[in-house]
Amino acid sequence: MVIRKAEERDLPAVARIFAHYVAESVATFEEEPPSVAAWRARRADLAARGLPFLVAEADGQVAGYAYAGPWRPKPAYRHTAEDTIYLAPGRTGAGLGRALLGELIAGCAAAGVRQVVAVIADTGDPASEALHRRAGFEYAGRLTAVGHKHGRWIDTVLMQLDLTAATPSAPSGP
Known part of the structure; x- marks a missing residue:
């Protein structure tokens, strides 16, 4: 497995992975999968902001991806990022998520991010x-029934990692 910066050639695989979660799960509240062009624009925006967009490559294929995006659009939030991690179907449980999150945290710290927020759909x-807990994130709250998808109301759990505290390490354990 190799964790590296996402490249143009990775975007069709990223789009396919995310489209699976849009159609088959409530892990994302998106209801229409973004096009490859939309992913291209997102990658360019994140690069312009100095934020990481990574892929995990295994067996020569993109097996997952992660990126840090702006937490909120208002300028005062510019030192806070929200993490996003998705693994290709059938690629969970092999340490890809742990590796991606560890590298993403390091990329956020290098970009001057002070706080990383995880917004996790309670599936x-x-x-x-x-x-996230193994990576040092702490529970920050729950938003009840804030999303409606596939005929059900979904809560989100908020978790937060303070990068100004002790230097976080890559998650350990299974």
């Missing part, structure tokens, strides 16, 4: 919360 699967 009933604790994997994302556990991944």
